Amino acid sequence: MSFTNNCENEKLPQQHRSAWFSFIKSIATFKGDLSSITAPPFLLSPQSITEYSAYWAEHPTLFVAPAHEDDPQKRALSVLKWFLSTLKQQHNNKDENGKKKKMKPLNPFLGELFLGKWVDEAGTTELVSEQVSHHPPATAFNLWNDEHGVRLQGHIAPKVYFSGTVNIDRKGYGVLHIDKYDEDHLVTMPKVHVEGLMTGSLCPELSGTSYIRSSSGYTTKIEYSSKGWLSGKQNSFTATIFHDDKENEPIYVAEGVWSDKYTIKECKTQKVLETFDISTIPRPPLQVAPLEHQHPLESRRAWKHVVEAINKGDIFAVGHHKSKIENEQRALRKLEKGEEREFPRRYFTRVKEDPVAEKLSEGLKGTSMKGEMDAHHMVWLWDETKYQRIQENLRNGVKSPTHARFDSGVSGMRITDTQEDVKA
Numbered sequence: 380m381s382f383t384n385n386c387e388n389e390k391l392p393q394q395h396r397s398a399w400f401s402f403i404k405s406i407a408t409f410k411g412d413l414s415s416i417t418a419p420p421f422l423l424s425p426q427s428i429t430e431y432s433a434y435w436a437e438h439p440t441l442f443v444a445p446a447h448e449d450d451p452q453k454r455a456l457s458v459l460k461w462f463l464s465t466l467k468q469q470h471n472n473k474d475e476n477g478k479k480k481k482m483k484p485l486n487p488f489l490g491e492l493f494l495g496k497w498v499d500e501a502g503t504t505e506l507v508s509e510q511v512s513h514h515p516p517a518t519a520f521n522l523w524n525d526e527h528g529v530r531l532q533g534h535i536a537p538k539v540y541f542s543g544t545v546n547i548d549r550k551g552y553g554v555l556h557i558d559k560y561d562e563d564h565l566v567t568m569p570k571v572h573v574e575g576l577m578t579g580s581l582c583p584e585l586s587g588t589s590y591i592r593s594s595s596g597y598t599t600k601i602e603y604s605s606k607g608w609l610s611g612k613q614n615s616f617t618a619t620i621f622h623d624d625k626e627n628e629p630i631y632v633a634e635g636v637w638s639d640k641y642t643i644k645e646c647k648t649q650k651v652l653e654t655f656d657i658s659t660i661p662r663p664p665l666q667v668a669p670l671e672h673q674h675p676l677e678s679r680r681a682w683k684h685v686v687e688a689i690n691k692g693d694i695f696a697v698g699h700h701k702s703k704i705e706n707e708q709r710a711l712r713k714l715e716k717g718e719e720r721e722f723p724r725r726y727f728t729r730v731k732e733d734p735v736a737e738k739l740s741e742g743l744k745g746t747s748m749k750g751e752m753d754a755h756h757m758v759w760l761w762d763e764t765k766y767q768r769i770q771e772n773l774r775n776g777v778k779s780p781t782h783a784r785f786d787s788g789v790s791g792m793r794i795t796d797t798q799e800d801v802k803a
Contacts, residue, residue, distance in 0.1 A: 380651055380730065384636045393560075394587045394717075395768050397431050397591055398419045398421070402418065402419050402439065403576060406541050406545065407541055408542065411458070412515065412538055412539055412540065418483045418684075419694075420484065420689070420697040420698055420701075421481075421482060421692075421694060422482050422483040422696060423484075423485065423685075423689055423701075424481040424482065424483060424484045424485065424689075425481070425485075425494070425682075425685075425686040425689040425690055426484050426485065426488050426512040427485040427486075427490065427491065427678045427682055428484045428485065428486065428487050428507045428510075428518055428537075429483060429491050429509070429510050429678045430484075430493045430508070431469060431484065431506070431508075431518070431519055432467060432493065432506060432508035432518060432522070433467075433493070433495060433506055433521050433665055434465050434469040435465050435506075435520065435531055435553070436465075436497065436504050436506065436522045436531070437464075437465070437468060437497075437665065438461070438464045438465075438470050438657075438660045438662060439497045439499055439502075439504040439524065439663065440499070440500060440501050440660065440661065441457075441460055441461040441464045442502060442504060442524065442529060442531075443458040443462055443504070443524050443526075443527035443529045443662060444457045444460070444461065445458050445461065445529070445555075445557055445564075446527045446528055446529050446558070446559050446646065447527075447541050448575065450452065451560075451562075451593070451595035451596070452597055452598060452620065452622070452630055452631075454535040454557075454562070454593075454595070455564075455591070455593055455595070455597040455599060455620050456631050456633075456643065457600070458555060458564050458591055458593070459591060459599050459601075459618055459620065459633060460600075460655065462484055462566060462591060463495070463616075463618075463633075463637050463641070463657070465658055466469050466585070466637045466638065467637065467638040467657055468662075470571065470583045470584075470585060470614075470638070471638055473673050478567075481689075482573070482581040482607075482782070483549060483765045485512035485682055485685065485701075486516065487513075487518065487678070487680070488510065488513065488514040488638035488704060488733075489509040489510055489511075489512065489708065489712070490510060490676050490709045490722055490724070490725065491509070491676055491677075491678055491681060492507070492508065492509050492510075492674060492676045492677045492678065492680045492725065493506070493508040493509075493667075493677065493679075494506065494507055494508075494668070494673075494727075495665045495666060495667045495669065495675060496665075496666050497663045497664075497665060497666065497776070498663065498666065499526065499661065499663040501524060501526075501672070501751070502524055502526035502527065503524065503525075503526070503694040503698075504523070504524040505522065505523055505524075506520070506521070506522045506665075507520070507522075507726050507761075507766070508520045508521075509724060509725060509727055510686075510725050511534065511729070511759045512536070512659045512757065513524070513698075513708070513712075515536055516536065516537060516701055517534055517535065517539070517551065517759065518534060518535050518536075519533070519534040519724075519726075519727040519756065519759040519761070520533060520534070520535075520725070521761040527556070528559055529555070529556070529557055529560030530555075530556050530558065531553050531554070531555045531556075532553065532554060532556075532564070532760065533551060533552050533553030533554055534551045534552075534727075534758070534762045535549050535550070535551040535672070536549070536550040536551045536757070537550070537746060538550060541674075544572050544573055544574065545571065545572065545573040545576065546571070546573075546577055547571040547572070547573075547583075548569045548570055549568035549569075549571070550568075551568065551572070552565060552566060552568070552736060553566040554564075554733075554735055554739075556568070558703070560595070562593060562594050562595055563593065563594045563600075563739060564591055564593045564594075564734050564739075565588075565590075565591065565592045565735075565736055565739035566589075566591050567589045567590050567591075567742065568589055569585040569587055569588070569589040569601070570585070570586050570587040570588065571583050571584070571585055571586070571775070572584055572586055573728055574605070575664055582605075582613070583593050584614070585603040585605075585614070585637070586601060586603050586604075586618070587602075587603060588602050588603070588606065589601050589603075590603065592623075592739050592740070593738045593739075594738075595623070596623050597618045597620060597621070597622055597623070597630075598620070598621060598622075598624055598626075599616075599618055599619070600619050600621075601613070601616055601618040601619065602616065602617050602618070603616050603637075604616070604617075613636070614639070614704075615635070615636055615637075615641075615768045616633075616634070616636075617632065617633070617634045618632065618633040618634075618639070619631070619632050619646075619649075620632075624743070628646075628648055629646045630648060631643060631644065631652075632644050632646055633647060633655075635655075637657075638657070639657070639658070640654060640655065640657075641654075642654050642655070643655060643743035650654075660686060664779055667679065670683060681704070681728050682704070684696075684780050685697060685698040685700045685701050686702070687701060701802075704713075704768035723766065724759075724760070724762075725769070726761065726762060726765055726766055726769075727759045727760060727761055727762055727765075728759070728760060728762040728765070729758065730758055730759075730760050731758070733758045733760060736758075744748050757791040760772060
C-alpha cells in the first residue's frame with residue numbers, strides 16, 4: 380500500500396471552517412516567525428516536536444547499516460538510504476493506517492525532554508532529545524547504537540514564515556559518526572512548505588536541496604520536487620552521489636518517491652542496482668518509560684492532560700491545559716531573568732563552534748550547506764559528562780525532587796528541581 384501524500388477529496392469539517400479561515404487570515408498578515416502564533420485546537424497533534432527526533436532512527440537496521448559497508452562510496456549510498464527512510468512518517472499527512480494526521484505538533488517548552496529506545500535485530504538504539512531553546516526554538520538530539528558503533532547528534536531550529544503558503548526553513552544539521560571507519564557524515568535539512576491551505580486539508584511537501592557530505596570525500600545532493608498542476612508526483616526526489624573532486628561525474632543516482640519506492644542506478648553503466656520500497660523495512664516499536672517513571676520534564680508526562688484532551692476532541696480542555704503550561708513557562712523565564720540566571724540544559728551544552736561540521740562544510744561555497752554553517756546562530760553539542768552523571772545518579776537511586784506540584788508535568792517547577800542532575 381502506498382502512503383504518498385494526498386490532499387484531494389478531503390474537506391474541512393463545517394464546524395471548524397470559520398476558525399480555520401480566521402487563522403489563515405492571521406498568519407497571512409503576520410510578520411515574523413509563525414511558531415509564536417497559537418493554532419486552533421482542532422489542528423493540534425497529540426505529539427510534541429521533541430518527539431520528532433525519533434524519526435531519525437525508526438528503522439534501526441538502516442541506521443546501523445553503513446557500519447557494515449567497507450567501500451566508502453557504497454557506504455555513502457547506505458547513508459542516503461537511511462536518510463530517505465527518515466522522511467516518510469515525519470512528513471506524510473497520513474499515518475500507517477491511512478488515517479489523516481493532525482498537522483500542528485505541540486511547541487516544546489524550554490528543557491522539555493524525550494527519551495526512548497528501539498530493541499530489534501540491530502540491538503539497542505537509544506535516543507535523547509531536548510528542547511535547548513524556546514526563543515528561537517531549537518531541539519537537540521543524540522541517537523546511538525553502541526553494538527554497531529553508530530551515533531547521530533545534531534540540532535534543528537525551525538523558522539516558520541508565510542509566503543503564499545506556510546514555509547518551514549529548518550536551520551541546524553546532524554552529524555552521523557561511524558566508529559569502525561572513524562567517519563563523519565554531515566546532514567542538512569530540506570525545506571518544507573504546506574499545501575492545501577485553502578481547503579484545510581494540509582499536506583507538507585519537501586522542496587529545495589539538501590546535502591550529505593562525508594569525511595571520506597563523497598557528497599550526496601538531494602533535490603526535492605512536488606506535484607505540479609499538470610504533471611509530476613508528490614514527494615518526488617532525485618539524489619546524486621559523487622566524489623568531491625568529480626562533481627560532474629556522479630557515481631549513483633536515486634530517483635522516485637521518498638514516501639514509497641525509488642530506484643538506484645549506477646551512472647556509469649545505467650544499471651539499476653535496486654528498487655527500494657520503504658514499506659518493506661520493519662519499524663520496531665519505540666519504547667518509552669511509563670509516565671509515572673518519567674522525569675517531570677519528559678514530553679509525554681508534561682503534556683499528558685493536553686494530549687488526553689486532544690484525543691477526546693475537547694477543545695476547551697486543550698486550551699485550558701495548554702495555556703496553563705505556557706503561562707507557567709513565561710513566569711519561570713521572568714523569574715530567571717530577574718535573578719540573572721539561566722535554565723540549565725540537562726544533556727546538551729551550547730558551544731561557539733562545531734569543528735567536525737565546520738570542516739565538512741568547507742568546499743561547498745554557494746550551497747545551502749555552507750550558508751547554513753555561516754548563518755546559524757547557536758550550536759548545541761551532546762555533553763557525555765552530563766549524561767554519565769545522570770546515569771550514575773539513577774544507578775545510585777538519586778533522583779530529582781518530585782512533588783505534587785508536578786501533576787501537570789511542569790507546574791510550578793523551579794530551576795532547583797533540575798539542577799541537582801546537571802550541576803558541574
